Amino acid sequence: xxxxxxTLFNFEPPATELEIRDAxxxxxxxLSGFNVPSKANEAAFEAAVADVAAVARRLIGDLVTNAPxxxxxxxxxxxxxxxxxxxxxxSSAD
Numbered sequence: 001x002x003x004x005x006x007t008l009f010n011f012e013p014p015a016t017e018l019e020i021r022d023a024x025x026x027x028x029x030x031l032s033g034f035n036v037p038s039k040a041n042e043a044a045f046e047a048a049v050a051d052v053a054a055v056a057r058r059l060i061g062d063l064v065t066n067a068p069x070x071x072x073x074x075x076x077x078x079x080x081x082x083x084x085x086x087x088x089x090x091s092s093a094d
Contacts (some may be wrong), residue, residue, distance in 0.1 A: 010058050012069035020060070024052035 005023045008015035028048045037045035045060055 008056070009063050010065050010067060010069050011072055011075070013072070015060060017057075020056050021053050024049050024056055028054055035043065 006019075007028050008019055008023060028045060032041075032045060032048070034041065034045065
């Protein structure tokens, strides 16, 4: 899965249209192998992004959970902490 695609369900505030489109764009890029499609493939690429975004929007809207919505700021801080641990310089004793 693309590292840039993030969970969009069950957040407060809810995912924006831009977040859904960005995740859809990353997904289509991964599937197609194109970061930027050629002119010949541009229409198909953009149509796929729009289709994936529509399905993602419907999925997010139809999912149900009993869990309380996650706070974006708390989740972002947790991600920063994980990243800091993952990319922290190692000591020479390691």
